[in-house]
Amino acid sequence: MMNALERRSTFALSSIFALRMLGLFMIIPVFAVAGQTYQYATPALLGFAVGVYGLSQAILQIPFSLWADRFSRKPLVVIGLLLFALGGAVAAMSHTIYGVILGRAIAGAGAVSAVVMALLADVTREENRTKAMAAMGMSIGLSFVVAFSLGPWLTHLVGISGLFWVTTIMGLAAIVMLLLVPKTTRHHRNFQHGYLKQLKHVLKMPDLNRLHFSIFSLHLLLTAMFIYVPSQLIRYADIPLEKHGLVYLPLLLIGVICSFPSIIVAEKYRKMRSIFLGAIVGVVVGLLVLVFGYQSKYSLLLGLGIFFVAFNVMEALLPSWLSKAAPIQSKATAMGVNASAQFLGAFFGGTLGGQLLMLHNTSTGWGILVGIAMIWALVSFGLQQPRYLSSLILRLPEGKQTDEWTSQLLAIHGIEEVVVMLDEQVAYVKLDKKQLDETARQHLTHLLGKELVI
CATH class of the missing domain: 3.30.70.100 (Alpha-Beta Plaits)
Incomplete structure (x- = not known):
């Protein structure tokens, strides 16, 4: 059972994640169309404006996380959120696509996802770590669905520049939420390495690398799927684009509810490896349903539902396992590498999803994603049960x-x-x-x- 301090900290840090992700995700479903009003806009530059945020995140997660293992984490989170807010303001005041690209790059430079997760690990006990990470995973998933529903509506009300101002407000609101998190001082048997040596030490750990490959694969598959599946929901399920949020929200909620028993078993009975591998199998099964049943409305929804259950289990278990497997003195560094892998996975997933749309055979596209998931399962099979503190x-x-x-x-x-x-x-x-x-x-x-x- 979480104590009041853990509940308060988990709520605050999950809210910070949700506010950042909400601001980020709201842009995605509208920018390709609304962004055409900017001077010098081309399809390639519009795509780059969306993707440059993830690129900045992937590059700067590791430097921020290396600093977070040496210095206080909360000031770094504030710096990251200020950069996020500043980037939104620069994009909001821009009249050219190049100004928007600059703003998005600045916003992405506030790459503190790993620092926030490391801070959550500091202020929660080991026994409650998975619950806290599950709450953070839920906040990310819900922000994704809410953003895809709110983005078009807000753009209609305030325009694309107004939407960027909303992201700035959310970044500043996230700083206020940080006040609820207690100030911490970490003490451990610290052996100081140079930054490069510390990073190399983390990169040489096989189980950590398997977890990095897992987050890369999970977000590659998720991003590719969200590019690939909307046209099939329209064609085979007769669900118009503006109502897709109403499909994703209940499926996500079902996934969250069904995932909780698995999370409890993983932590309470120390079956994390079994549940983790079972979730990867769930991803494979969900994608296989889509390979053979994408032409049926109910098979399409069933496959998505199975995928969402497995996705929610993985979102909760991955950061919890990472915090257990990472060296105490390099916890944020390991999380930074993991966050970089996550954003790279999303980048490559988006690229792959665009290529899949060009295929004439839909089942082949789903089959490619199944192949990636099976490679992920093989790589992850070598994971050892984590150490429980x-x-x-x-x-x-x-x-x-x-x-x-x-x-x-x-x-x-x-x-x-x-x-x-x-x-x-x-x-x-x-x-x-x-x-x-x-x-x-x-x-x-x-x-x-x-x-x-x-």
Whole structure:
């Protein structure tokens, strides 16, 4: 069960993600048409204006995440959100497509997705990590559907420049939400590497690379599917484009509801690997239904529904697993590489989806996506069960220096990290119960002045 601090932080950080994604996604369904009013606009430049955001994100996620492992995370999130808001303002005031491209590039430069996830990992206990990540995944999914429904309506009301102003307002509102997140100070057995050495250390870890390939594949398939499926919903299901949001929303909600039991089993019974691989199989099955049944309205909706269930399970499990598998001192760096892989997956998925639209045989297009999903399954089969840490909530000691106290805690074998929230006068102590021997338990009892049941 989450405590009040975890619930508040999860709500705030999920809202930050949702506000950013809402501002980003609202542009996508309208820009190809509404953007033609800009000076010098061409189809290629319109496409680049949409895609340059993802390119900036993919390039700058890693630098931001490297900094986040050295410095306080909250100021970096503020910087990223200010860049996002500034980019929206530059695009809103532009009269040429080049100004919009510049604005979108600036907005994408606020690449703090990994920093936000690392901050969420700091302020939640290990036992509640998957729940918190699931809430963040839900906020992203809901923002996607809401944005695709609101984008055309808002563009009709305020125009395309007004829509960019809305993204600026959302970026500033996200900064306000950050006030709900406690200030944290992280303490761990830190061994300082140069930035390049730290990045190389993360990139050499096989399981992390499998997780990076997983997020790349998931978002490649998702993006390609959302380019490929709308024309089929119109042709085979008789659902007009303006009502597609009404299709995606219930399917997404069904996916979220059905995914929760899987998430609980994965965390509570430590079956994360089995559930994870099962979700990839779900992606394959959903796509196979579309290969053979895309001409039927109900098969089309069934295939999308299965895909959404698997997608929601993966969205919750991937960041949670990543936070468990990543080295404590390089958590944000690992998440930065993962976020870059995610945005690259979306970029290549968009490119692939456009190519699939040119195919004369629809089932061949779905078959290509099935092939990609099967390669993903083979790569992921080598994943090892993640290490499970436990957490203690401790009151900060009175009359003792916090740094001295945390150093004494970290000297105990089995304690991995201490996250101090000074304003709340509490600390989360993350430990590996398997490494906590009797001597370590005695030291911990002596330090805290009472015996703890762990």
